[in-house]
Every structure is written in structure tokens, then in C-alpha cells.
Amino acid sequence: MATRRPTRRTLATVLAATTASLLLSACGDQTAAGQGSAGAGAGAGAGAAKSDAPLFAKLPADIRAAGVIKVGTDATYAPMEFVENGKIVGVDPDVAAALGKHLGVRFEFTSGTFDSLITSLNSGRQDIVMSSMNDTMARQQGLDDKGQKTGNGVDFVDYFVAGTVVYVQKGNPQQIRSIADLCGKKTAVQRGTIFEEAAKNRSKECEASGKPAIAIESFPTDAEAQTRVKAGGAVAGVNDYPVAAYLALKADGGNAFEVVGNQIEAGPFGIAVAKDNPELRDALKAALAACIADGSYQKALDKWGAGTGAVASANVNTGS
Numbered sequence: 001m002a003t004r005r006p007t008r009r010t011l012a013t014v015l016a017a018t019t020a021s022l023l024l025s026a027c028g029d030q031t032a033a034g035q036g037s038a039g040a041g042a043g044a045g046a047g048a049a050k051s052d053a054p055l056f057a058k059l060p061a062d063i064r065a066a067g068v069i070k071v072g073t074d075a076t077y078a079p080m081e082f083v084e085n086g087k088i089v090g091v092d093p094d095v096a097a098a099l100g101k102h103l104g105v106r107f108e109f110t111s112g113t114f115d116s117l118i119t120s121l122n123s124g125r126q127d128i129v130m131s132s133m134n135d136t137m138a139r140q141q142g143l144d145d146k147g148q149k150t151g152n153g154v155d156f157v158d159y160f161v162a163g164t165v166v167y168v169q170k171g172n173p174q175q176i177r178s179i180a181d182l183c184g185k186k187t188a189v190q191r192g193t194i195f196e197e198a199a200k201n202r203s204k205e206c207e208a209s210g211k212p213a214i215a216i217e218s219f220p221t222d223a224e225a226q227t228r229v230k231a232g233g234a235v236a237g238v239n240d241y242p243v244a245a246y247l248a249l250k251a252d253g254g255n256a257f258e259v260v261g262n263q264i265e266a267g268p269f270g271i272a273v274a275k276d277n278p279e280l281r282d283a284l285k286a287a288l289a290a291c292i293a294d295g296s297y298q299k300a301l302d303k304w305g306a307g308t309g310a311v312a313s314a315n316v317n318t319g320s
Helices: 061-066 091-103 114-122 137-141 194-208 222-230 241-254 278-294 296-303
Strands: 036-038 068-073 081-084 087-089 106-111 154-169 186-190 215-219 236-240 257-274
Touching: 061 068, 068 091, 068 114, 081 091, 081 106, 087 091, 091 106, 091 278, 091 296, 114 154, 114 257, 137 154, 154 194, 154 222, 154 241, 154 278, 186 194, 186 222, 194 215, 194 236, 194 257, 215 222, 222 236, 222 241, 222 257, 236 241, 241 257, 257 278, 278 296
Parallel strands: 068 106, 186 215, 186 236
Antiparallel strands: 036 106, 081 087, 154 236, 154 257
């Protein structure tokens, strides 16, 4: 992970105005029909072959013809992406909507389990993945958590910065102060995520110092991990900072969880694109740069109280 750690203002001002429900279950397999969409680009639509949008010509021909970019996501990460009134909403769909105005196409989001998203991209079911996915060298190279080659890897257009943090039951009954206090304790995470990796790394440090390993419980969805902590089956959960902060504010009216300790291992989230599709990657990069320049990118983040995670420029593969 990159070592950058952005300072963050409180989320309360913006998030208190939202009414999104939390602890959602996964919304279907990646092969299912789209569960939501974002960003009707200017002059775009299904079957569109041309558009007046400034960056339309940069897109691959098949996407120009379709007028749609198919997006794989795991819509259980409020405020980044989640389901509200049957539609996928949040930071990522709103950023996608801003990108769509410059590209002249719409972004159609389909929700599935997080650890299946890159597979859905490489199989061609989706054009991109946009799901609070950390840009890491391992994902760029197609490596699993053991360093074994599992695919061709992906490229990332990096659009956000966040770190990992610990959340616990409201009142913190086990007096957890940071991830360093989780040795020997049950900890809930979502499978295949960077914060699962953070918990595993900390567990190794526990053992190296003569303490018991963290009892990591990995779940297919983040909602299941949250439920485990809420029920007291795990003493803590590990998650991305904006998600954990939103949980603490909104779940059960702010009475279910609290965040403890500081962010660790802050690094970039990226829009994942297949290695063999540099044309789409470069079009997305150009669109992100345009959104940063016209202010629509910052507006999309600020709407959800996530503005301090903003990047200053559009870049590719900055993760480590």
C-alpha cells in the first residue's frame, strides 16, 4: 500500500442528511441483469453510435456503439456503493455519472460478490470494475495472496485515497484501541479485500511477538461481517475508513458501531480495466482529469462526505 495518509474532516455534516440503510446483503451474481445505473452521458444511450461529448471519440468502438460501459461492483459499501430503493447509489455511481458526461455514455452497474469482480472483468462480462477496489501491485500483476499467478492482471485508473480502520460495537465493550489490540481476538472482514490482508499481516506480527494470532473470520460480503460484529460474534471488524465511518454514523441511528484508532496503510482506489484494453483505460483517465478540472468530481465526493479522499490528478497504477 502507498504510504500517503490524507487528513479527513468529519463525515457527520453531509452524511446526517442521507437515509441509506446499512447491513445490506449482496445483490446477485455478476451474471445477473444490471441492478442500477449511473451517468446518462450527453447524447448517449443504448445503441448510440455518436455523441457530442468531448471524449466520446477516445472510447473503444464497441463501447461507442453500445453507448454503455458495464460496471462490476459489490454494492454493500455505503457510502461508496450501496442499494437504496432498489438502485445502486453512492460515491462511485456519482463519480461514474460525472465521467459519463465527458465520455457520452452511461455507466451500468451490476452488483456481485467482491472476490468475483476481477474474474467478471477478465471474462468480458463487465467492461470495468468500480467498487472501492484498492490499486495494488498484486492485482496489477494478477497475483493471489500467496504470490501465485492467477490471471493477466488489470490496470487501474486511480480516483480516491483511503486507509484501513477498525470498528467495534458501540461502547467498545472489549476496549479495543487499534488493530494492535486484536491479537487472539475474533475479527470479521470481507473475503478478498485489502483489509482482510491487513488483518492477516497484523496477525503475523502478533505471532512474531509471542502473542496469539488474530482469529480472522472472512465472509463473502461486508454486510455479513458487519452483522457478526453487531451480534457480538466478533469483537471487531476491519474496513475502509469511509465505509466504517458511515457505519458508525448511520447504523441503528448511530447506536451500533464506533470507529477506533487511526487509519493505516492509506492508498488508492482504482477503476480496474483489463490489461488488453488500454484504449478504455486512457479514455477513463482523460475523463477523470476533465471531471477534476470542472469540479464535478469533487462535488460527487462531497455529496457523500468523502471529499477528503479526493485525488489531485488522474493517474494509472500508482498502487504498490
